[in-house]
Amino acid sequence: MSIGRSFYSPDIKKPQRLGDGLQSWCGFYQSIRPTQMGLSLNIDMSSTAFIEPLPVIEFVAQVLGKDISSRPLSDADRVKVKKALRGVKVEVTHRANVRRKYRISGITSQPTRELIFPVDDQMNMKSVVEYFQEVYGFTIQYPHLPCLQVGNQKKANYLPMEACKIVEGQRYSKRLNEKQITSLLKVTCQRPREQEMDILQTVQKNGYNQDPYAKEFGINISDKLSSVEARVLPAPWLKYHDAGKEKDCLPQVGQWNMMNKKMINGSTVNHWACINFSRSVQESTARSFCQELAQMCQVSGMEFNREPVIPIYSARPDQVEKALKYVCNTALNKLKGKELELLLAILPDNNGCLYGDIKRICETDLGLITQCCLTKHVFKISKQYLANVSLKINVKMGGRNTVLLDALSCRIPQVSDIPTIIFGADVTHPENGEESSPSIAAVVASQDWPEVTKYAGLVCAQAHRQELIQDLYKTWHDPQRGTVTGGMIRELLISFRKATGQKPLRIIFYRDGVSEGQFYQVLLYELDAIRKACASLEPNYQPPVTFVVVQKRHHTRLFANNHKDRSSTDKSGNILPGTVVDNKICHPSEFDFYLCSHAGIQGTSRPAHYHVLWDENNFTADEMQSLTNNLCYTYARCTRSVSVVPPAYYAHLAAFRARFYMEPESQDNNSTTRNVNGGGSNCVKPLPALKEKVKRVMFYC
Numbered sequence: 001m002s003i004g005r006s007f008y009s010p011d012i013k014k015p016q017r018l019g020d021g022l023q024s025w026c027g028f029y030q031s032i033r034p035t036q037m038g039l040s041l042n043i044d045m046s047s048t049a050f051i052e053p054l055p056v057i058e059f060v061a062q063v064l065g066k067d068i069s070s071r072p073l074s075d076a077d078r079v080k081v082k083k084a085l086r087g088v089k090v091e092v093t094h095r096a097n098v099r100r101k102y103r104i105s106g107i108t109s110q111p112t113r114e115l116i117f118p119v120d121d122q123m124n125m126k127s128v129v130e131y132f133q134e135v136y137g138f139t140i141q142y143p144h145l146p147c148l149q150v151g152n153q154k155k156a157n158y159l160p161m162e163a164c165k166i167v168e169g170q171r172y173s174k175r176l177n178e179k180q181i182t183s184l185l186k187v188t189c190q191r192p193r194e195q196e197m198d199i200l201q202t203v204q205k206n207g208y209n210q211d212p213y214a215k216e217f218g219i220n221i222s223d224k225l226s227s228v229e230a231r232v233l234p235a236p237w238l239k240y241h242d243a244g245k246e247k248d249c250l251p252q253v254g255q256w257n258m259m260n261k262k263m264i265n266g267s268t269v270n271h272w273a274c275i276n277f278s279r280s281v282q283e284s285t286a287r288s289f290c291q292e293l294a295q296m297c298q299v300s301g302m303e304f305n306r307e308p309v310i311p312i313y314s315a316r317p318d319q320v321e322k323a324l325k326y327v328c329n330t331a332l333n334k335l336k337g338k339e340l341e342l343l344l345a346i347l348p349d350n351n352g353c354l355y356g357d358i359k360r361i362c363e364t365d366l367g368l369i370t371q372c373c374l375t376k377h378v379f380k381i382s383k384q385y386l387a388n389v390s391l392k393i394n395v396k397m398g399g400r401n402t403v404l405l406d407a408l409s410c411r412i413p414q415v416s417d418i419p420t421i422i423f424g425a426d427v428t429h430p431e432n433g434e435e436s437s438p439s440i441a442a443v444v445a446s447q448d449w450p451e452v453t454k455y456a457g458l459v460c461a462q463a464h465r466q467e468l469i470q471d472l473y474k475t476w477h478d479p480q481r482g483t484v485t486g487g488m489i490r491e492l493l494i495s496f497r498k499a500t501g502q503k504p505l506r507i508i509f510y511r512d513g514v515s516e517g518q519f520y521q522v523l524l525y526e527l528d529a530i531r532k533a534c535a536s537l538e539p540n541y542q543p544p545v546t547f548v549v550v551q552k553r554h555h556t557r558l559f560a561n562n563h564k565d566r567s568s569t570d571k572s573g574n575i576l577p578g579t580v581v582d583n584k585i586c587h588p589s590e591f592d593f594y595l596c597s598h599a600g601i602q603g604t605s606r607p608a609h610y611h612v613l614w615d616e617n618n619f620t621a622d623e624m625q626s627l628t629n630n631l632c633y634t635y636a637r638c639t640r641s642v643s644v645v646p647p648a649y650y651a652h653l654a655a656f657r658a659r660f661y662m663e664p665e666s667q668d669n670n671s672t673t674r675n676v677n678g679g680g681s682n683c684v685k686p687l688p689a690l691k692e693k694v695k696r697v698m699f700y701c
Helices: 056-064 075-085 128-136 178-188 192-206 212-216 283-300 317-335 354-366 375-379 383-396 488-500 516-535 621-631 646-661 664-669
Strands: 003-006 016-019 022-035 038-051 089-092 101-111 116-118 125-127 146-150 158-160 164-166 272-276 342-347 369-374 420-428 439-446 455-462 474-478 482-486 506-512 545-551 579-581 591-596 608-615
Touching: 016 178, 022 178, 038 178, 038 192, 056 075, 056 164, 075 101, 075 146, 116 128, 125 128, 128 158, 272 283, 272 317, 283 342, 283 375, 283 383, 317 342, 317 354, 342 354, 342 375, 354 369, 354 646, 369 375, 369 383, 420 488, 420 646, 439 488, 439 646, 455 488, 455 646, 482 488, 488 516, 506 516, 506 646, 516 545, 516 608, 545 621, 591 621, 608 621
Parallel strands: 272 342, 342 369, 420 506, 506 545
Antiparallel strands: 003 022, 016 022, 022 038, 089 101, 089 164, 101 146, 116 125, 146 158, 420 439, 439 455, 474 482, 545 608, 579 591, 591 608
């Protein structure tokens, strides 16, 4: 149980502008929760974005990034403004002593000068411009702009933009763009020492021991941080191909590089093509970039043909589907029966929906693996960038970059002794304000044993904000076949058996994105689905299951006791990767621990919280902590240990990718239609199915 409250106090940090009509506020989160040491007070810096209390005209100009005082809004601008303003509270400014507040439901499709409405029961009509002049003596200066629609849809209620101001104190809950995220990090990012001092100052300022309610109950709150015992788990040895100068590697402080190393299983790319969607990139520049990338793939250990199947094709971003199908068909005609293996796509830096359209069309329609590259990287070719892209291409094509040395020598406890499958699962929910958009669930599962490095992934749509994964196991009635069983767990178990030739005899299931209040609801439902999926494959097939919840959204921070001792911190001043705490601040009776598996880059590192809800494999604390930490060094997209165990990380990437698969009209209209096959009573339009070639590999990387 957790009792908490959060607030944003303006005297802690002045608000900073983030652009596009947003500002950031910082305050302190506080909660009281039971731990092994009894009740503890948890305090942490918390920050978020708020909508600036601007006149609506100024806000719209910032959102569009242009002057709107003289020209009408285009259809595209109007859609952008509607999305930014829907649900925002405004107050009117055209009435001297009245500050009435309204919530915006939309904006009009017509400009203000064309809007008329009935003023009485006889349906006498009057224009908005005339009404505001006659009733309020308010002359509308921008009649070319649309009006805000407030109230319900049945009764039209129009307010000119220039007569409204955004109400102060409204949290912005939608996704921030890259520029805003950068601005927010500049304002809120604190080194560990700074954050620790801020927290201690807050404790002293709040004077908890002088609180009359605390005194009444005899509660004393220490003004010092809790001291906990921690240990640092060693980094695992990683195995690379014997053809490289360095055949294995021991990461240092959570990182390493690909110099003198070759991927342990380099894939082969004989047939590839490239589409250039960027007008600023000339064909010669694109060709030079592709050759550099091909060379880096070869150096890294892949067999990569230096020449594309067809010359690099240039296309307009608004012709994406036509261009993709043209290149695919042209390449197939030239290959005469062989398949196009990889498509490179060069995108403008600001590409809108282009990236999502490419992924949706290629992965659900054409069955084609793609790698997208931004224009800025094409012009400024970096060896580090090319090396990272080559890592992604290799796993997308079915290769492996590195594996744990202990896995090859069968020395991983509770994994190496019998065929073991490791699952990762996550559910991503739509942004606030999208009230009927589906949630997206994703499940990935290891397809190699004993290496546990390659993960196949499946995705599905489910009811809005439904946290339980509905498609883990499902049954439905088929007129010809009768009762049919399916679901993501069943399909991934079958895939594991095809890939390894063995059925899994142990299941480890890492589940991301579950709050404490939902732990046992999720466990009961999803563990039951796993059991049913196993039983549907063979009678009495019930491999033991370990079910672990992974949490990143918490406010526990760990600071080194001695900041001056360089051996106890990394370069950023954060605790070392591999630091694990399983005492004092953990649950009094359950199996949980905090693990900081990554090296801090900026700000204060956030350890991941792992909570073992169910364990039929009888893991010791050491075994579970060591396995989790070691897996964090096998993340395919970079040569760093990551902050969350890779199966859970991959599931998050896959769920995020699947949001692009929703048809554009359903993304705009938030429409829902027929049932997913066998998916119960929730009416959700199913996602288009992934092509077989795609779902076998790590397409989401």
